[in-house]
Amino acid sequence: MSDLGIRESSVTGGLGQSPLRPDGIAKSEGAYEFSSDLSADNMLIGKTLRSPHQHARIVSINTAPALAISGVHRIITAEDVPGKPTYGLISSDQPVFAADVVRYIGEPIAAVVADDEEICARAVDAIEVTYEVLPALADARLAKDPNTPSIHPDGNVIREQNVITGDVSVIGDVVVEEHYSIGMQDQAFLGLESALAIPDEDGAGVECHVATQWLHEDLGQVAACLDLPESAVRLVLGGVGGAFGGREDLSLQVHVCLLALATGRPVKMHYSRSESFLGHVHRHPAEIWMRHHATSEGILVKIEAEFVFDGGAYASTSSAVLVNAVTHAQGPYRCEHADVKGIAVRTNNLPCGAMRGFGVVQACFAHERQMDLLAQACGLDPLEIRRRNAMSTGDRLITGQVVESVAPVSEIIEGLSRMPFPQRAGAAEEHPYELPGGAGNTTRPDDVVRGIGYGLSIKNLMYSEAFDDYSTARCQLRDGIVTLKFATAEVGQGFITIAPQIARSTLGLEEVELDVIDTNVGSAGSTSASRQTWMSGGAVEAACLRVRELVYQHVATAEGTDPLVYTIDGTELVNTNTGDRRPMADVVIGLEFDEEVEYRHRPTVPLDENGQGDCHTAFAFVGHRAVVDVDIELGLVRVVEISTVQDVGRALNPLSVTGQIEGGIAQGLGLALMEEIIQRDGRIMNPSFTDYLIPTIADMPPVVAELIEIPDPQAPMGAKGVGEPPTISSTPAVIAAIQDAMNTAYGSAPHLRRVPLQPSDVAKTVNAGLGD
Amino acid sequence: MTNIHDERHFELTVNGERHEVVDVYPGESLLTVLRDRLGLTGAKGACEEGECGSCSVLLDGNLVCSCLVLAASATQSSVVTVEGLGGATDVQTAFVECGAIQCGFCTPGLIMAATNLLERSPEPQTDEIREALAGNLCRCTGYGRIVEAVQTVIAQRGQGAS
Numbered sequence: 001m002s003d004l005g006i007r008e009s010s011v012t013g014g015l016g017q018s019p020l021r022p023d024g025i026a027k028s029e030g031a032y033e034f035s036s037d038l039s040a041d042n043m044l045i046g047k048t049l050r051s052p053h054q055h056a057r058i059v060s061i062n063t064a065p066a067l068a069i070s071g072v073h074r075i076i077t078a079e080d081v082p083g084k085p086t087y088g089l090i091s092s093d094q095p096v097f098a099a100d101v102v103r104y105i106g107e108p109i110a111a112v113v114a115d116d117e118e119i120c121a122r123a124v125d126a127i128e129v130t131y132e133v134l135p136a137l138a139d140a141r142l143a144k145d146p147n148t149p150s151i152h153p154d155g156n157v158i159r160e161q162n163v164i165t166g167d168v169s170v171i172g173d174v175v176v177e178e179h180y181s182i183g184m185q186d187q188a189f190l191g192l193e194s195a196l197a198i199p200d201e202d203g204a205g206v207e208c209h210v211a212t213q214w215l216h217e218d219l220g221q222v223a224a225c226l227d228l229p230e231s232a233v234r235l236v237l238g239g240v241g242g243a244f245g246g247r248e249d250l251s252l253q254v255h256v257c258l259l260a261l262a263t264g265r266p267v268k269m270h271y272s273r274s275e276s277f278l279g280h281v282h283r284h285p286a287e288i289w290m291r292h293h294a295t296s297e298g299i300l301v302k303i304e305a306e307f308v309f310d311g312g313a314y315a316s317t318s319s320a321v322l323v324n325a326v327t328h329a330q331g332p333y334r335c336e337h338a339d340v341k342g343i344a345v346r347t348n349n350l351p352c353g354a355m356r357g358f359g360v361v362q363a364c365f366a367h368e369r370q371m372d373l374l375a376q377a378c379g380l381d382p383l384e385i386r387r388r389n390a391m392s393t394g395d396r397l398i399t400g401q402v403v404e405s406v407a408p409v410s411e412i413i414e415g416l417s418r419m420p421f422p423q424r425a426g427a428a429e430e431h432p433y434e435l436p437g438g439a440g441n442t443t444r445p446d447d448v449v450r451g452i453g454y455g456l457s458i459k460n461l462m463y464s465e466a467f468d469d470y471s472t473a474r475c476q477l478r479d480g481i482v483t484l485k486f487a488t489a490e491v492g493q494g495f496i497t498i499a500p501q502i503a504r505s506t507l508g509l510e511e512v513e514l515d516v517i518d519t520n521v522g523s524a525g526s527t528s529a530s531r532q533t534w535m536s537g538g539a540v541e542a543a544c545l546r547v548r549e550l551v552y553q554h555v556a557t558a559e560g561t562d563p564l565v566y567t568i569d570g571t572e573l574v575n576t577n578t579g580d581r582r583p584m585a586d587v588v589i590g591l592e593f594d595e596e597v598e599y600r601h602r603p604t605v606p607l608d609e610n611g612q613g614d615c616h617t618a619f620a621f622v623g624h625r626a627v628v629d630v631d632i633e634l635g636l637v638r639v640v641e642i643s644t645v646q647d648v649g650r651a652l653n654p655l656s657v658t659g660q661i662e663g664g665i666a667q668g669l670g671l672a673l674m675e676e677i678i679q680r681d682g683r684i685m686n687p688s689f690t691d692y693l694i695p696t697i698a699d700m701p702p703v704v705a706e707l708i709e710i711p712d713p714q715a716p717m718g719a720k721g722v723g724e725p726p727t728i729s730s731t732p733a734v735i736a737a738i739q740d741a742m743n744t745a746y747g748s749a750p751h752l753r754r755v756p757l758q759p760s761d762v763a764k765t766v767n768a769g770l771g772d
Numbered sequence: 773m774t775n776i777h778d779e780r781h782f783e784l785t786v787n788g789e790r791h792e793v794v795d796v797y798p799g800e801s802l803l804t805v806l807r808d809r810l811g812l813t814g815a816k817g818a819c820e821e822g823e824c825g826s827c828s829v830l831l832d833g834n835l836v837c838s839c840l841v842l843a844a845s846a847t848q849s850s851v852v853t854v855e856g857l858g859g860a861t862d863v864q865t866a867f868v869e870c871g872a873i874q875c876g877f878c879t880p881g882l883i884m885a886a887t888n889l890l891e892r893s894p895e896p897q898t899d900e901i902r903e904a905l906a907g908n909l910c911r912c913t914g915y916g917r918i919v920e921a922v923q924t925v926i927a928q929r930g931q932g933a934s
Contacts, residue, residue, distance in 0.1 A: 024868035027876030028883060030814020030854035037813040118797055190818040190826060190877040190911050241818075241877030242911050273819045433899040492875025492912045655871040655917075662914030663874065689823035689909065697915040698906040 010570035013512075014505035015717065018655035021497050022514065023490075035211040035238025036194040040266035043196070044073060046259045047120035047269065048252070049110040049127050050278060051102035054136035054348040054682035055151060058100055058129060061110065066126035071115035074262045075127065081258065083227030087250050089217065093154050094314040094351070096225050096254045102131070103151055103313035104348055105682045106278030113259040113267055136348040136682060140287065140310035143345035151313070151346055158311050158344040159319040163326045163611030165398050166337030172293025172301045176373040180290070180366040181754040183676035184310075185283035185667075187355050188694050191241010193251045193279050194270035197260035205232030206257045211240040213247045215487045216523035225254045226261070230519075233257070237517040243491035244667070245354030246280040248528055249316050277687040281316045281353030282677060284309045284344070286325070286362040292370045293337075298378035298385045302337035303398070305329045307362070309344040309352070316353030318344040323465060324359025326611060327399050331367040332409045332458040332621050333389035338398035340611065348682055354528055356667060357459065357724040361731065364457045365755060368732035372453075372739065373751065382454045382736065387413050391458070400612045405619045405720075406710045408647050409456065412623040415645035415706050416454065422627055422641045424450055436629055436636035438698060443631040449745045450640070451630060453736025455729030456623045460616040461721045462531040465606050469531070469617070472522030473539035474515075474596040475503065475547045480588050482507055482544070485515035488524035488536040493723060494656040495532050499540050501652060502717070506544035507551075508568040508584035522598060530620065530721025533652065538716035539599035546595035551584075554591060602714070618714060621647040622725035624665070624733035627701075630741040633766055635759030637673055637738055642730060643704040649712040649720035657722050662703045664726025666695045671727075672734035673699075676756050731755055738762065779844045786810065787856030796843065802836075803827045805843035806853060814854035814880045818909070825908030828881035829853045835888040837907075854880035862925050863887050870921040874912035882908045886922050895926055 013019040026032035063075040078085060078099035085099065086092045098107050112123040135149075142148050143156040150156050195210035205228060212218050215235045223230045240247070252269045260267040271279050286309050293302040307325050311318035326342040355361075375385040390409035396402050425434070430445055437443035463469040474485040482503045490496045500512035515521075524536045552563035555573065565577045572581045607613045627640040642665050651657045667675075674693040678685040686692045711718025735752050742749035742765060749765050779798045784791050784805065791810050803820070806812045806829070815838050816826035822837040829838045830852040838851075857864065863886050866872070873879050882905065889896060889904040896904065901922050902915075910918065 018871070020868055021873060023876065024873050025860070025864075027873050027879045028864040028867050029857075029859050030812075030880040032876055033813070034816070034877060036817070037807075039811075188911055189875070190816070190824065190909065191875060192818060240875060241816075242875040244911070273821075431899055433903055439903060494874065659871050659874055659913055659917060662916040663912045664914070666914035667911075688821060689819040690821060694909060694911060695914075696906040696909060697918065698902045700915045703914065703916055 011504045011508055012510055013501060015501050015652050017501065018653050019497060019501060021494060023496065033239050034191050034241050035196065035209060036192060036270050038196040038209055038238055039268065040196060040198055043266040043268055044113050044115065044263060045117050045120050046111055046113045046256055046267045047124050048108045048255060049112065049124045051098060051105055051107040051109055053102055053131055053133055054105050055134040056102050056131040057134060058098060058102060059132055060130045062128040063110065065128060066112060066123040069119060069123050069126060071119040072123045073113045074259065075110055075112050076258055076262060077110045081225055084224040087221045087225055087254065088315055089249055089317050090319050091154065091315045093152065104350055106350065108255065111255045111259060113263055138347055138349060138682060140308050140345050140347055143347050144343055151348060156346045158315045158346060159322050160343045161322055161326050161607060161611055162342065163329065163338055163340040163398050165400060165612065168337060168339040170293065170302050170337045173296040174294045174374065174377045175291060176370060176377050177291035178370065178373060178751060178753055180288040180369060182286045182362045182365055183756055184285040184352065185355060185671050185675050186277060186677055186692060187244035187246030187280065188692065189242030189244055189246055192271045192273065192276050195238065195252055195256045196266060196268045197256040198266045199260045199264055203261065203264060206260055207234040207236065208253060208257050209236045209238040210253055211238045211247060213243045213489045213491060213528055214526035215489060215519050217526065218250060218253055219519050221250055222253050222257055226257055235519045237489055240489060240491040243527060244356045245358060245528055248354045248526055249281050251279045273689060274687040277677065277684050281351045283355035284311065284318065284321055284352040284362065288362065288366040290366050290370050292374050294374055294378065296378065298374060298380050298388050300333055300335045300389050303330055303335050303340065305340045307342035310347050310349055311344045312347060312349045312351035314351045316351050317358065318352065321359040323607065323615065324460065325363040327615065328360045328363045328458060329367060330398050331364060332391045332456050334391050334395050335398060340398065349679060356664065357728040360457065360459050361728050364728045365732050368455045368729060369735065369753060372736050383413055383417050386454065386456055399607065399615060401614045401616060403619055404714065406647065406649065406712045407619065407621055408708050408710060409621050411708055412456065412621060412645040412647065416623050416625050416643065419625060419643045419704060436631040436638040442634060443636060447631045447633045448629045449632050449741040451628050451737040451739065451741025451744060453626050453733050453740050454623065455731065455733035455736060457725060457729035459530065459620050459725050459728055461534060461620055462529055462601050462617040464604050464615045464617065466604055469525055469535065470598050470600045471524040471535040471539040472596065472598050473536060473543045474521055475543035476594045477547050477588060478592045480509065480511060480585055482509050482512045483515055484512065484540060485521045486524050486536055486540065487517060487519060487521050488532055489527040490517060491527050493527065493660065494653065495536060497656060498533065498537060498652050502537060502540045503544050506541060507548055508571045508573065509588065510571065530724045533719050533721050534715055535599060535601065537719065539597055541716050542597040542599050543595050546597060547593045550593045551588060551591060555587060618712065620720045620725050622729055624730045626733040626737040628734065628737040628741060630738055630762060632745045633763065635762035639669055639701045639734060641701045641704065644726065645706045645708060646722065646725055647708045647720065648722050649715050650709050650718040651707055652717060652719050657707065658705060660722045661705045661726045664723065665703055665730045666700050668727045668730030669700065669734055670695050671755050672731045672757060674756055782844055782847045784843065784846060784851060786812065786851045787853060793843065798844065800843050801839050802841040802843045802846055803838040806838060812853050812855055816877055816880060818877065825885060826878055826881040828884040828908065830884060830888060835885055854883055857887065861887065862928055866921040866924045870924055871917040872913060872921040878908060878910040882910065882918060890925060894929065
C-alpha cells in the first residue's frame, strides 16, 4: 500500500522531523484569527434563548416585547426554519429550535439578532415563553424500562448492542465483579463556540466561518435546515481553539446562518463559557457492571459486562459511543468467552456525544479496575496479570474480528516495567508545592503515602460499522511550488504541520503551501477518532504520489526511458539505472500538475445482534503508569509522574506526538481527579471554570513517554493515530495508584470504582477506622 | 484612584499609543474594549471571570486578567497586550520552537504570564514556573512543552549573560 522506500529522506522539513507549526508565529503574536476574532462591516450580533426547564411543553412564545427594544432586528423561532426542522450526526432527531416540547435545560428556543451583545441579552430576557412543565426523566436506568413514557418520538432507547461469543456458561476458578461509574466530562476547549455568517448579496446563499471538526458534515446538515442547495452554502474553517469531540455536532451553525439570511447582514454569534456548557455535547456518564472470570493462574476466560450510557435528550453519536464501549470491554487482553450487554438511552439530561476516546474511556476505566481486582485475587502483581493476558497481532477479539494491526501489548508492558521510579525527597526537603495540598500548604508530610498504578488500553482508529469513511486531498504543482488543498479541520492537533511534511518527503520539494481550509474541495471527514493522520495523511500522500508519478512519466518521456527507473532521494531525482541525480527543484521547472484523490480505509461491516463482525478498521495500544502522593487523611492527591509507552506506528512528527501524549494525559488525569459536570434536576451546578476544574500546570506532573515505532503495514506511511490513546488508560492508572497508596496505608482499602475521585473516597477510609 | 471624566468616552494607553474610546457601555471590561472597540484581538476571552488567564495583559507592568479590569478604570494606566511585545521575543520564539502551541487560544495569555514571570524572577525553578503559570489554563498541551519553553528562555538568557 504505502511506499516505504523513501522514508528516511533528508529533505528539510520532511517526515520524521519536527518542523515548526505554520501558524505558530501568528499564534504567539496574537495575530492568528480564531473564529471569535472575526468581524465584518455592518455586522450584527446573535444570541440564543434557551429552555429553563428539563421537560416542558411550549404553550406560547411572545417575541413582541423583545422586538420592541431599540436595536433588535429580528427574532427567529422554529417557525422560521425553512428547511428540515431537525438535525443530528447519526439520526436527525434534534430540533434546530424546540417547537412544541423542550427536552433539556439549555435547549434552544429562539435566536435574537441585534446591534450589539448588550441589546441581545436584554432581548433574550424579554421574550415571553409560557411552559407547561412535564415530568422529567433524569435516570438512565428508568429510561430503559418499557413502562417509562417516551420523551421523544423515536423512543427512549437510542441503541442496544450486545457482544456475545463462546460459551457464556463457563465459570472461572477466580471471579471478580464490581459496579463502576463515570461522571460527565466536558471537552472544555478554550476557544468558545463562535461563527460569522455572511449572506450573499443576492440573498440566495451564505458563507459561514465556523470553528468545527467536520466542515462537510456541517454543510450537509446546515443546507438541509436552510432549505438551500449545498452549492449555495460555503463553510470556511474559522480558527479553532481546541475541539476534543465537542465540535462534531452542530451548535450555532444553523442559527447564525438563518439570522444572516433573515437580515441580509453579516451576523456573529459566540457563546460564553456558561452557554458553551449547554451548547455542546459531553462525554457520556456511564454505569458499568463487570464480572471477570479467570483461571487460578490469572488467565482470563470470560468477561461479563453491562453498560448503561445516559445519552441525554438527543441521540448525537450515542450509538457509536455504545459500540466502542461494548466492543472494547475486554481491553488489550485475550478472552475467549464474553457476555456483554450495552444500552444507550435518552433522558432529559444534557445531550452527550463525542469526546476524545469516546466509549472506550468508560470501558477502559472498568476493565482496568477489574484487572487490578483480578491481580489481587490471583496473588499477582498488576503488570504480571496484564503480561499473562496481553493480546498480540492475530488474536481474535470478542467480536470475532482478528486484530491485524501491529499489537505490541507485551512490548508496552515490558517498557513500563523498565521505567525508573521518581524518588521522593525526604520530608524535610519537600517543598509545599510538591505536596498534595500544593501551595495551600494543607498537607502534613507525614500523612503522605506514595502509590503506583497501571492502565492499558486498546483503541479503534477511524470510523466503524460500514461507515463510508474517506478523505480528499488535492496536490497542485506549479512553478516548483506544491500547494495542498483539503478540508481537514485543523483544531490544534497539527495536521497543517504534517501535511507539508508528507508532500516534501514524497516529492522531494521543500516549498509547500497550504490552501484555505473550506468546502471547495471534497470532504476530509471529521477531525476525530484519531483518524486524520491516517485518513487525510493518506489522501495527501496519495495525491502527492500521483503528481510524482506524472513527473516520472514526463522525465522518462524526455529521456526515452521507463518511469519505473526513477526514485526520489531527499531532494534529488535519481535514475536508478544510471545513478544520475538531479535536484527535483530543477526537474519540475515548467511542469504543472493537479491531482485530487479520495482516500478510503478498508471497508468494515456492521455488527450482528450478537455483536459479531469486523466492525473496526484498525487499533492502537498504549500503557500508562502513574505515581501519586496521597494525603491519606485529607484525601488530597498529587500526581508525581506519569510514564507511558505508546504504540504509534511511526512518529511522523515526534514533537507533535509528544504534544498529543502530554495533552491527552492531562485530560485523562482531569477525569480521574476533578472533571465532572454536576447536574441537579438537569441544571448544571458548575458551568464555569471556577467550579468545573480542569488541570492547571501545577496539577500536571512530568510525563515520561516512550514510543513504540513499528510501522503498521496497513497504515499510510506506517503511522497510527495518536490522539485518543493517551486520554484513555491514564485515568485508571491514576486511580490504581491512589488505590495502591490506600492499600499501603491500610493493608487493604475499599475498591475505588468511580471517577472523578472525591477526596472523601479516600478520607472516609480513615473515618471507617481502617487506618488504625 | 481613577480619574473617570466620562465613563462612556475616555482614552486608553495601549502598547504605547493613546486610543480614544467612545460610546462604550459603562461596565465594559478592558478585554471587551481591547477586542471589540480597539480591534486588538490578541487577548482572548475563554471564561470572562478571571479563571483561565487567556485575556492576560500587563497593566502598569503587572499581570492582570483584562476581563476583570473595568476599562474606564484604566485611563491613567499603561496597558501592554501581546501585540505590544513587538513580535519574535525570545519567549514567543521558544513557545513556537518547543511545541508549546497547539490550538494556540491560551498562547497570548501564557506568553504575557511567562514574560512577566521572567521579568520578576529571571531564573525560576520548575516549581516556581508551575506556580506562576497556574492561572493560565491550556487544554491541548498538558503543559509539558510550555515548561520546556520557559526553561529554554532561562537557559538562553543565562548563556547570553555569561
